[in-house]
Amino acid sequence: MHEIGHIEMSRPNLRRCEDEYLATQWALDHLADYGLDDNGYIVTVMMDYQDYIDREYDRGIRRHCKTLPPKDSLQLKHKGFENYFLKS
Ligand SMILES: [Zn+2]
Numbered sequence: 155m156h157e158i159g160h161i162e163m164s165r166p167n168l169r170r171c172e173d174e175y176l177a178t179q180w181a182l183d184h185l186a187d188y189g190l191d192d193n194g195y196i197v198t199v200m201m202d203y204q205d206y207i208d209r210e211y212d213r214g215i216r217r218h219c220k221t222l223p224p225k226d227s228l229q230l231k232h233k234g235f236e237n238y239f240l241k242s
Contacts, residue, residue: 155181155190156203169219171210175228178203182232197235204230 159177168176182200185191207228214222 155184155188159184167221169210169214169222171207171214171228172223174203174210175207175230178207178230182230185232191233196232200230200232200235 156177159180160173163176163180164173165176178200182196185193185196190196207230208225211222211225211228
């Protein structure tokens with residue numbers, strides 16, 4: 155689903171962290187279309203992808219990228235877990 159999200163959401167000039175966020179959020183938003191949204195494993199996978207997105211974001215910071223969006227705009231959301239990944 156994530157890889158299909160890359161195809162669906164790909165745009166020019168995205169930072170890596172944005173690209174990964176958009177692909178993953180697309181996948182989360184379309185799980186129900188395939189009856190996959192009730193799987194308890196989703197939270198584990200979401201956490202792994204959020205860590206991945208955060209690592210790519212931090213790498214962008216280290217590389218002095220000037221076009222990074224606010225980090226909290228790259229927080230994955232899924233029904234029932236709206237605030238699950240918001241870190242203080
Ligand atoms: Zn990806």
